Amino acid sequence: MSCGTKSSTSIVKIGGGSSGGGGGGCGGGGGGGSGSSGGRRSGGYSSVSSRRYTSSGGGGFSGRSYGGGGSRSSYGGGFSSGGSFGGMGFGEDTGLLSTNEKLTMQNLNDRLASYLDKVRGLEEENAHLERLIREWYQKQGPTGTKDYSQYYRTIEELQNQILLDIDNTRMTVDDFRLKYETEYTLHQSVASDINGLRPLLDQLTLARSDLETQFESLKEELIYLKKNHEEEMRGLQTQSGGDVNVEVNATPGINLMEKLNEMRCEYERLIENNRREVESWYETKMEEVNQQVHSSGQEIQSSNQQISELRREYQSLEIELQSQISMVDSLQSNLEDTERRYNMQLQQIQGMIGPLEEELASIRCEMESQNEEYKMLLGIKTRLEQEIAQYRALLEEGSYCIQADIKRQPDFWHSISCLAALGSSTKEEHRQEKCRILCSIWREISFRDEKCV
Template sequence: MQNLNDRLASYLDQVRNLEAENNQLEHLIEEWHQKHGQSGTPKDYSSYYDEIDKLSHELVDAVAESNKMLLDIDNTRMAANDFKMKYETEAGLLQSVEADLQGLRPLLDKLTLEKSDLEMEYESLREELSHLKKNHSEVKNSMQHQSGGDVTVEVDSKPGEDLKKRLDDLRHEYEQIIQQNRREVEQWYEAKMEESRQQEKSSDQEIGTGNKEVMELSQQYQTLEIELQSQISLLQSLQNNLNDTEGRYNMQLQQIVSLVEPLEHELASIKYEIQNQSQEYQTLLGIKTHLEGEINQYRQLLEEGKHLAADIGQGGGGSSGGSSGGGRSSGGMSYGGSSRGGGSGGQQSPGGMSYGGSSRGGSGGQQSPGGMSYGGSSRGGGSGGQQSPGGMSYGGSSSGGRQLPGGISQGGSSRGGGSGGQQSPGGISQGGSSRGGGSGGGQSPGGISQGGSSRGGGSGGQQSPGGMSYGGSSSGGRQSPGGISQGGSSRGGGSGGGQSPGGISQGGSSRGGGSGGQQSPGGISQGGSSRGGGSGGRQSPGGISQGGSSGGSGGHYQSSPSSQSRPSLCHSHSSTQSQSGSYEEQGY
């Protein structure tokens, strides 16, 4: 049945293949007709129909013949398998019979030996019988010769035994023995044959049962073979499914990895940006802390300046001329600054005290009509601090701080060129740092304006009417009408701090050229230091005017006994300015 099922499955596969080929050929024919059927007139293929029919019939006959041959081959294969099975069965029977014969052969040998023994006994009995017959005949003949003579002898003797009877008895006895032996042999033979027949029957039964078991085992083997093939096909299909699943999941894994990698790079870049921003935040926090410290320091200086202005307003005037332009003092006290290069030390101070700034190049501090004027230091050329009509004016370097009508004007630092901090009408104006050119911070009408640092060129901080304005570097601080204007430091050229009409004007340091501190009409004007050329401190009409130091040629110094403590104030301010300058040089 299995073979028939396999044959039927093979035939069905062949039929399907032929149908698929037929459909494919029909499809190709239709495509060819669609391509070539519309072009030109249709051709007449009627002459080919007979040949096509003939070839189709031949093809059908060939297919039928092929199928017949395949059927004959299958039948022959099945017959061969049947004959093989019969041969194997007969071979098994032959082996069993040969085994039985091998088992009966010792019995046959034993019977043959017994037969030979009986035959030898029979021969011996025959010889004995013939010998007895011969003796009998001899005795008979002798007795006949004796009875044929004339002599009659009467012997009184016992009658002799009847030899014939004796021989008959012996014969009968031996025949009985032979019959008994024959019967015993026949019985033994019949018993052995019956035993062999029983063994043969049992062996036949065993052979039948063995054949049945062999058939059952063969069927079971075929069943197990079919099941094995089905399990193998199932295993192959499962293996293919496993390979497909692994390939699909590997592709998905690669896609996920390709999506994860850019996200990881983006995460790393975000972490790097966060780290940079945190560092910038820490840097800005340090800058803020430092600026708050400077603001507090400037407030302390403002308070000290106010107290100093109040103390100086009660004293008399004195004048100590420095080298190269001493000091003019209309009222109050004027200390002429030292000049190591050229120019005047301290300018006229009509009221209050004027400290001439040290000038190593240009002029130190300018006129301060009221209050105190500290001339800024200038190491190059140009003016340090500009006029401050009221309050305190610290002259910046290069053009440090411009006019500040009220409050404090601090000029921004500048190492190149341009203006530092611009006009701040109200509040505080701090000039930003600029090492090159460009403007730092723009106009801030209200609040706080911190001028950005500019290392190129231009102005630092723009006008801040209210609040605080930090001017950038280049030219220090512009006009700040109210508040604080800090002039920046300048190592190039220009004026330090501009005019501050009210409040405090701190002129930045200038290591290039120009004047130290400008005129401060009211308040305190601190001129910047100048190490180049020019005058030290300018006129301070009211308050105190400290001229900037000039490191050009030496100057003489004169002071009254009541004003011996003023240089210490100037020196303390110079230390403050140097600290601010060092901070600005570090790039803050």
């Protein structure tokens, strides 16, 4: 049997005799240290783990050497064929071990089994209580964290809509500002054109006033000439109205009345011609001035219309250019925001991928190590099974030799019984006695092995 217990996957009873097999361990007998990563078997319970085999079995033998001592793989078992070979003691059915010792061993074995059953029951009860506590927390405990992902998506959509509305409003404000600036510039240009045309209007007004003054002066001169002519005509008529009878014996003179009439007619003709010429010149000048004013007004109007059309076209092109520029700016800002957001998401994903890759690498390394450990344990299991079969055969063959040795070598078995009687005493004289007995047993076993070989 084995004293050492460990929370492991299974407890297997290996070897052991039919009666009182697997002594040592709890009752006494040293030896049988366990290796760091090997397998170990004893005559009692062996603790088997998925990673490590540990047991504190009672003395055994390593290789072909019987007795105490540590080794990488120590085996403890018993030969039973009418007798038993424990950790450090051998016994017959008639008994090298007393009835009290057998009862003690059986009691210890029963206590160990009950202890293991109690541990298993406590573990099951603990698991049941943990399950009940989890169920109670699931039913009565605080509710789990709510899933706000839908609200987050709605908030994100609203934020994007608000940003889009802000961009559209900003673009509209920029468009109205551009329209105001273009209209203000057009107003300023029209005002400057009006201010530029005012001197021309003043010049035309002055020219018209000059022509009117010239017309008035010529009209007054004509009136004055008419008055002078009438006065001269009246003076000549008064002069010609008196009766003068002068008889002169002279050559007949020139007819003055006729000459005066001719002169009057000539002057009247000249005056009329001058008047017609002045009127025609005035009319032609007025027509020319009116035509010039009309043509200049039409030209100014057409120029203003052309300027207005060009300015409207320039304004529309400027507005379109500004709208395109603002659209490009908004698209660039959206592109930058999108790139920034996706870069942040990519960094987050990469940050998540890094630990996952490390975890995957660690899992792969652990899988490889577990695979290697599994292969190693499988090889150890195979070797142990082979050794178990070999030692079982040796035990079956050696049982007959032991019975014969018991009959042939009473001193040897007397030494073993003395060693078993000493038990696990810690007194110095008992320890020395045990060492002496072990040495004699060792020499006897070595001698017997040489004979067997």
